[in-house]
Amino acid sequence: MQNAMINPFRPSAGANPPYLIGRNDTLDEFEDSLVSGPGSPNRLLRITGSRGAGKTVLLNALGKRARAHHWEVIDETAAPGFINNLILTVQASQPRTIKSVEFPSLGIDGIGNAALGKVEFNETTLPLTLRTALTEYLDHISKRHHDRGLFITIDETQGASTSDLRALATAVQHLIREDRNIAVAFAGLPGMTSSLLHDNVITFLRRATPIELTDIPLDLVSDAFENVIEKNGRSITPDALQIATEATRGYPFMVQLVGYNIWRKADDNTIDADAAKAGVEAARIRLGGTVHEPAIEDLSDIDRTYLLAMAQDIGPSKTGDIAQRIGKDAQYAGRYRERLIQAGIIYASSYGYVDYTIPYLRQWLREHAATLLMTATER
Ligand SMILES: Nc1ncnc2c1ncn2[C@@H]1O[C@H](COP(=O)(O)OP(=O)(O)OP(=O)(O)O)[C@@H](O)[C@H]1O
Ligand SMILES: [Mg+2]
Structure with a gap:
C-alpha cells in the first residue's frame, strides 16, 4: 500500500527535521565566524526558546557546519557536574592522555574515584583543569591546520550549576583572549540567563550573541511542507497546504507533528483537505501528550x-x-x-x-x- 511509504517528518525531541526551516541566516553567520577568525561575535551563541522551539536541532545543525570546516565538535548537556564530563571527553580525545581516563586514579588533575570508576575534579581547580585540558586539545587540533578549532555545544543550560558555568566562562574567555579557535553555543529555556546566576557567568552569557527562537513565519512553513512532501513522492492540494500550515502556528514541534500526521492520514499520494483536517486534529492531541502535559507537570x-x-x-x-x-x-x-x-x-x-x-x-x-x-x- 502507498501508505507504507516512509514518513519524512520527525516529531520527536532532538530529531533532525527533514528540512530545517528559517535557520539559514543563523547557520551562515556562524559558518562565517569560523572562517573569519577568533573574536567573531558569532563564535559565542546564546540560543533561547520554549520547549519544542528547536534548540537542540539547531545545535545539531551548527555542529554539522563546524564539522564541514573540519572543526571538532563536542556536545554536552548541562546536568550538574557536566564540566567534569567535558574535561574527560576533551582528555579522551587526545591520544596522549587517553591513559588518564582508562585509569582514573592516574588522572593528572583529577582525584581518582576508583570505586565508582569515575573521575571527580575538585571544584576550586575546575576552571584551571578545564582550561589546561582545552588548551592541550586545541594545540593538538591546530598542530597541522591552523584554521581548525573546537566547537562546544551546551544544551539545557538552564540546568547547569553556577560553578560549572563559571568554570566554562573563565576557560573560554581566556582561550578567546589567546586567539584560540574556539566556539561555544549555549541553548536553554529563556530563564537560563536569569539574574539568579552568579554575576560573572551572567556577563559572559549576556555577551554571547543572542538567538531567540520564536515562531517561524508561515510562508516558510508552507514552502517547507510542499518541498518535503513533493521530494518524498507525494503532493498536497492548495487548501490542504493552507490548513496544515496555519495549524502549526509557526511552532517547530507542531510543524513536524502536523507534517507527520497529514502524511499518515492521506489515502493515496495526494494529501487533500480531509487528510489535512484529520492530521491536524491528531497532531493537536499528540501535542498535548508530548508538550503540554510535560511542561505543566514541571x-x-x-x-x-x-x-x-x-x-x-x-x-x-x-x-x-x-x-x-x-x-x-x-x-x-x-x-x-x-x-x-x-x-x-x-x-x-x-x-x-x-x-x-x-x-x-x-x-x-x-x-x-x-x-x-x-x-x-x-x-
Ligand atoms: N527549524 C525547524 N524546522 C522544522 N522543524 C523543526 C525546526 N526546529 C525544530 N524542529 C522540530 O521540532 C521538534 C523539537 O525540536 P527540538 O527537540 O530541537 O526542540 P527543543 O527546543 O530542543 O525542545 P526542548 O526544550 O524540549 O529540548 C523536533 O521534532 C524537530 O525536528
Ligand atoms: Mg532540546
Missing part, C-alpha cells in the same frame, strides 16, 4: 493556577486581571508571572499583558482544568 500548583486563570481569556491576558482571579496582590502574581516567563511557557505580549508561548496550550488547559485543579488540592 510546574508548582500556583504556577498552574496562574496558567489556568489565563485560560479564561480568549487572547492575551491582562496581568492585573490574573492577579485578581487568583486572589493575590500584584507583586505576588508578578513573581509567578516572572517564573513562567523564565520557564518559557508565557511571554509578555505587550505592556501589562501575557500570552502563552506554546500553541494550543489554552485549549489544552481548558480541557484539563478539572483534573489539574483536582491534583492541586490533593496535595
Whole structure:
C-alpha cells in the first residue's frame, strides 16, 4: 500500500527535521565566524526558546557546519557536574592522555574515584583543569591546520550549576583572549540567563550573541511542507497546504507533528483537505501528550493556577486581571508571572499583558482544568 511509504517528518525531541526551516541566516553567520577568525561575535551563541522551539536541532545543525570546516565538535548537556564530563571527553580525545581516563586514579588533575570508576575534579581547580585540558586539545587540533578549532555545544543550560558555568566562562574567555579557535553555543529555556546566576557567568552569557527562537513565519512553513512532501513522492492540494500550515502556528514541534500526521492520514499520494483536517486534529492531541502535559507537570500548583486563570481569556491576558482571579496582590502574581516567563511557557505580549508561548496550550488547559485543579488540592 502507498501508505507504507516512509514518513519524512520527525516529531520527536532532538530529531533532525527533514528540512530545517528559517535557520539559514543563523547557520551562515556562524559558518562565517569560523572562517573569519577568533573574536567573531558569532563564535559565542546564546540560543533561547520554549520547549519544542528547536534548540537542540539547531545545535545539531551548527555542529554539522563546524564539522564541514573540519572543526571538532563536542556536545554536552548541562546536568550538574557536566564540566567534569567535558574535561574527560576533551582528555579522551587526545591520544596522549587517553591513559588518564582508562585509569582514573592516574588522572593528572583529577582525584581518582576508583570505586565508582569515575573521575571527580575538585571544584576550586575546575576552571584551571578545564582550561589546561582545552588548551592541550586545541594545540593538538591546530598542530597541522591552523584554521581548525573546537566547537562546544551546551544544551539545557538552564540546568547547569553556577560553578560549572563559571568554570566554562573563565576557560573560554581566556582561550578567546589567546586567539584560540574556539566556539561555544549555549541553548536553554529563556530563564537560563536569569539574574539568579552568579554575576560573572551572567556577563559572559549576556555577551554571547543572542538567538531567540520564536515562531517561524508561515510562508516558510508552507514552502517547507510542499518541498518535503513533493521530494518524498507525494503532493498536497492548495487548501490542504493552507490548513496544515496555519495549524502549526509557526511552532517547530507542531510543524513536524502536523507534517507527520497529514502524511499518515492521506489515502493515496495526494494529501487533500480531509487528510489535512484529520492530521491536524491528531497532531493537536499528540501535542498535548508530548508538550503540554510535560511542561505543566514541571510546574508548582500556583504556577498552574496562574496558567489556568489565563485560560479564561480568549487572547492575551491582562496581568492585573490574573492577579485578581487568583486572589493575590500584584507583586505576588508578578513573581509567578516572572517564573513562567523564565520557564518559557508565557511571554509578555505587550505592556501589562501575557500570552502563552506554546500553541494550543489554552485549549489544552481548558480541557484539563478539572483534573489539574483536582491534583492541586490533593496535595
Ligand atoms: N527549524 C525547524 N524546522 C522544522 N522543524 C523543526 C525546526 N526546529 C525544530 N524542529 C522540530 O521540532 C521538534 C523539537 O525540536 P527540538 O527537540 O530541537 O526542540 P527543543 O527546543 O530542543 O525542545 P526542548 O526544550 O524540549 O529540548 C523536533 O521534532 C524537530 O525536528
Ligand atoms: Mg532540546
